[in-house]
Amino acid sequence: MIFDFTAVRENLFPASRGAIEDWEGFPWHRDRTNRIQAYKAHSSQAIAIDVFGALKMSKDRDRIFDAIAERVGVAPGGPWTVTLEWTDTDRLLGESRPTQVDAFAVGSAAALVIECKFTEPGGQCSQTAVSRSGERQCNGNYEDQINPGNGVRSRCALTGKDIRYWEYVLKIFELDPDVDYTPCPFKGDAYQWMRNAVLAAAIGEHRSLQTVALAAFADHPSFPTARKVKRGLMDPGLAGRGAIMPISYQQIVAIACQVGRDRALWNSLAAWIDHKIARAASRK
Structure with a gap:
C-alpha cells in the first residue's frame, strides 16, 4: 500500500x-x-x-x-x-x-x-512494565534480583541481557554498579x-x-x-x-x-x- x-x-x-x-x-x-x-x-x-x-x-x-x-x-x-x-x-x-x-x-x-x-x-524503561505473563522483569530498584522472565540474577534486568548501559553509567554519572539504589536512579x-x-x-x-x-x-x-x-x-x-x-x-x-x-x-x-x-x- x-x-x-x-x-x-x-x-x-x-x-x-x-x-x-x-x-x-x-x-x-x-x-x-x-x-x-x-x-x-x-x-x-x-x-x-x-x-x-x-x-x-x-x-x-x-x-x-x-x-x-x-x-x-x-x-x-x-x-x-x-x-x-x-x-x-x-x-x-x-x-x-x-x-x-x-x-x-x-x-x-x-x-x-x-x-x-x-x-x-x-x-521509560520497559523492564518494569507488566508483561503478558503478569510479571515484571525488574522491581524498579537497582538491586540484586532475579528476572522472572529469563531466570537471570543481576541488579539491572538490562545488564542481565548483556546490555552495556551500566558500563557507561559508572563513567558518566559516577554511580557504583556494585551498590544498591532504591529506587533506580533512572526511573521514569x-x-x-x-x-x-x-x-x-x-x-x-x-x-x-x-x-x-x-x-x-x-x-x-x-x-x-x-x-x-x-x-x-x-x-x-x-x-x-x-x-x-x-x-x-x-x-x-x-x-x-x-x-x-x-x-x-x-x-x-x-x-x-x-x-x-x-x-x-x-x-x-
Whole structure:
C-alpha cells in the first residue's frame, strides 16, 4: 500500500522536505494501526524534521552547527553531516534493538546525539512494565534480583541481557554498579535521557570524538519536557548532569538567525516553529 504523503508534506517546513530522500522507506513514527503520525500538528517527528531537516539542507549548516557545538560545550569544526532517525548499527551498547535517535550530527571533532520532544515526556524503561505473563522483569530498584522472565540474577534486568548501559553509567554519572539504589536512579523519563547519554559516550569512545547528548524540546510551559528542563532532566543528586544538554527549538533557530547568512529562511523557520508550538499548546 502506497501512503499519501500530501498531509505530511504540508506539515513540514518547506526547506526541510528535501532532507527526506526516500519517503516510502524513511523510518516514520507510526501508531498501533501502522499509520504515519507526521501529518499531525503536534507530531514530534515532524517538528524535528522541520528544524534539523532545514539545517541539513542549508548552506549555513556548518556555521550553525559550529555555533551549536560551542553552545553545548564540544569542539566546533566541519564539515557537518546530519542524519535524521539515525540508528546505532554498530550496536555499541549491546542492544538487541539498537537505539534510534531523532537526529545525529557529526563534525570533524565532535558528534551530537539529538533526542527531540514536542508535547510528550521522555520514554521509560520497559523492564518494569507488566508483561503478558503478569510479571515484571525488574522491581524498579537497582538491586540484586532475579528476572522472572529469563531466570537471570543481576541488579539491572538490562545488564542481565548483556546490555552495556551500566558500563557507561559508572563513567558518566559516577554511580557504583556494585551498590544498591532504591529506587533506580533512572526511573521514569530519566531512563531515556540516560540511554542517550550512554550512547553518546559509547560513540565518542568508538569514533574518538567529543560527544554530547542533546535534548531538543519545544519550550512552552504546558509541555512536560519543557517543564522538566526547568527542574532538571536528571535527578539533581546525580553527577554528570552535563551528560544531557537541553536546548530548545527556539534557541536553535535563534542561533541560526544569528550566525546564518540566509536570514529570510531562518526568520521564516522561527515563525513556523512559533506557530506550531502555539497551535499545539492550544490543544492542552
